Amino acid sequence: MSLAARLTAIQHDGRLPTVVAGVLRDGVLAETAGVHADVGTAYRIGSITKTFTAVLVLQLRDEGRVSLDDRLDAHVPDTSYGGVSLGDLLGHTGGLQAEPTGPWWERSTGGSFAELVAADDGTGAVAAPGEWFHYSNLGYGLLGELVARLHGASWLHVVREQLLEPLGMSRTTWGPVAPHAQGRSVRHFTGQLDDEPHTDTGAMGPAGQLWSTVADLATWAGVLLGRRPDLLAEATAAEMRTPRLDPTYGLGLQLAELGGRSLVGHPGSMPGFQSVLFVEPDTGDGAVVLTNATTGLDVRAAVPALLADAASDAPRVEPWIPTTSLPADVEPLLGVWFWGNTATEWRWQHDRLELRRLQVGTLTSTFVRRDDGVLVGDSGYHRGETLHVHEHHLECATFLFTRAPYDPRVFTAVR
Structure with a gap:
């Protein structure tokens, strides 16, 4: 079955308005496909953004400017979570709450870092540092400020200068740049679509703001695989995929056993979007999937399906089509x-x-x-x-x- 047919089954089962995907072989983008969208379309990538933030922090460590054992307040003194180490922030083992205080940050216009730390006074902590794994978007907002202060420039400027420009990733951006998908949510019972806002998340941007494409993320996979030593040492890439307290998370990377493969990478979601980038370090094989649906992408099923042998057989399905006309009596x-x-x-x-x-x-x-x-x-x-x-x-x-x-x-x- 072709990649297009396998992707269509994923789109149908998940009721995804549009979806694009790419398969990597030996670290190189080998195949691409799209359903209801061109594969060059940009999508919001959500928490895959965290992998960029993590690499920037580890670059600073490799340069000798920070240690992962450093407390945050050694570099960013004006927060209530200053006693948490950089390693614990990277690995989500700092005990911070999952989300910043206030309205749903992913769907709300974000403020400054000063406003973020003023709202988060430390009382939301769920555990002591190093006690157990608890995924925290807030922690990556704090790490983004660390990167900005040590470079004397905005997090976005540092991402562009240190990573995107050297890699030629011109389609990875802070906000949507055409051609891009419109974020959607699917009404569960009717199959109708609603638009989701493309918010600017401000100081929380380092946790989930970026937009990208299949081709750009395939390029980024090379960094996570340790194949761009000019940007990230191979040993540091291996360190990123070494578990800390939780066997499924290292330093900015998730670890997953999918379809008999040991994969590393990250999924992402924002209102109206889901994304996934996972690669196998031993072979360089991997998959990128981007869709403009708030829910519906089953990562654990989609990645093995895309990486399966093209000769595998399965029933072919027609693409799912959103409802545009609903009878009033129904x-x-x-x-x-x-x-x-x-x-x-x-x-x-x-x-x-x-x-x-x-x-x-x-x-x-x-x-x-x-x-x-x-x-x-x-x-x-x-x-x-x-x-x-x-x-x-x-x-x-x-x-x-x-x-x-x-x-x-x-x-x-x-x-």
């Missing part, structure tokens, strides 16, 4: 209904009403809407049966579906 039927105590969900997708078991997500039947508005099963257990819509329940061949388990308004009436 919308009230969508959502969660109970068959007895068993929860089911009803979605509108590809001009059909889908019945799924909520616990496992299994599709059990679909119904088509005739011109007269009647819904008739066209696949699955209820094929050929008519779905009858009542005031408080749905009925199909004696199967009763109610908004609450065994709704007495329905079950009393039929006894």
Whole structure:
């Protein structure tokens, strides 16, 4: 099966508005594909940004300007988390809370570093430094300021000068530069799309602000593999992928066993976007995936699928298409209904009403809407049966579906 076909299956299963991907072999971009988008389209990469911040900190360490054992306040004295070491911040073992105080930072316009530290006074800590792993976006906001102060320039300026320009990564940027995808979220039951804002996250930018492309991230993979010693020593790249307290995280890199491969890299998400970059250090094989959907990209399934042998066989599917027209009489039927105590969900997708078991997500039947508005099963257990819509329940061949388990308004009436 071709890469395009494998990517289409990922797009279909995840209900992704658009998706692009690339496969690396021996550290080089070997194949690319896109569904509903050109592979050169830029997407927001979320927490893959952290790998850039981590490399900048480790460059400073390799230059002898910092030690990973240094407390943050040795270089950035004006924070309430000054006692946390740089190594613990890089490895998410500093005990910091996951998110900065205030509104959802990924979806809100960010402020200055002074505003960030004023809002985060240390009371949100969840553990003592070095006690256990707890992923912290806030920690990378602090590391970004460390980089800026030691270089005497903004974090973005340092990223450009130290990394992007030497690598020729001209499509990796702070904000969206055309051609770029619009961030989307998919309404769960209707399949309709909503736009998500492309926020400037300010001082939290080093944790998740960047936009990039498949080709640029394939280039970046070479740094993470230790194949650009002019920018990052091979031994330092190996150190990044050495676990600290948690076996799944090193210094700015996640470690994952996927499809029988030991991979390193990072996933990313921002409202309207998901991304993933994982590579295998031993072979240089890897995958990049970028999509403009808030949810739906199953990293643990997608990466092995893209890296699978092209000769592998699987059922071919058509791309998922968002809903653009929803019949008014269908919308009230969508959502969660109970068959007895068993929860089911009803979605509108590809001009059909889908019945799924909520616990496992299994599709059990679909119904088509005739011109007269009647819904008739066209696949699955209820094929050929008519779905009858009542005031408080749905009925199909004696199967009763109610908004609450065994709704007495329905079950009393039929006894």
